Amino acid sequence: MGASKTNAMRILDNQSIEYGMMSYDARDGKIDGITVAEKIGRDPESVFKTLVTHSGPQQLYVFVIPVATELDMKKAAKAAGAKKMEMLAVKDLQKNTGYIRGGCSPIGMKKQYPTFIDESASNLPEIIVSAGRIGTQIILNPADFLEITQAESVALIK
Secondary structure (H helix, E strand, O other): OOOOOOHHHHHHHHOOOOOEEEEOOOOOOOOOHHHHHHHOOOOOOOEEEEEEEEEOOOEEEEEEEEOOOOEOHHHHHHHHOOOOOEEOOHHHHHHHHOOOOOOOOOOOOOOOOOEEEEHHHHHOOOEEEEEEEOOEEEEEOHHHHHHHHOOEEEOOEO
């Protein structure tokens, strides 16, 4: 196959969690979630994006929501028990997570940050998230996702 495994895939392998992998051509630079869903031929409701936020300088949170939706910052703050929530600056993403924008997986970040996934995932047979590299996606069961990320399932979208 030629594609080397990402950190997220190695973690899933180590935990014996079944997953699938899909690749897409990112050379056109179009890596937004909706375009990725189109490129892999999947419903945008089953393709999730990973958003990293912060409340205060040191506390980061990870939110995983369907690509065609928007994170509700009030719901995010409430879920995390924080007064206020802001998006992490793109320039700070790699140093805090080990991943870059467009290739940020909720699995295998440098640290295990509190992670939340939109409750809509629990109604799906499988979800698709970034494998940790632009052009590569992981398909897995929502229950396995919750287990590997220690995520909470909550209402997060506007």
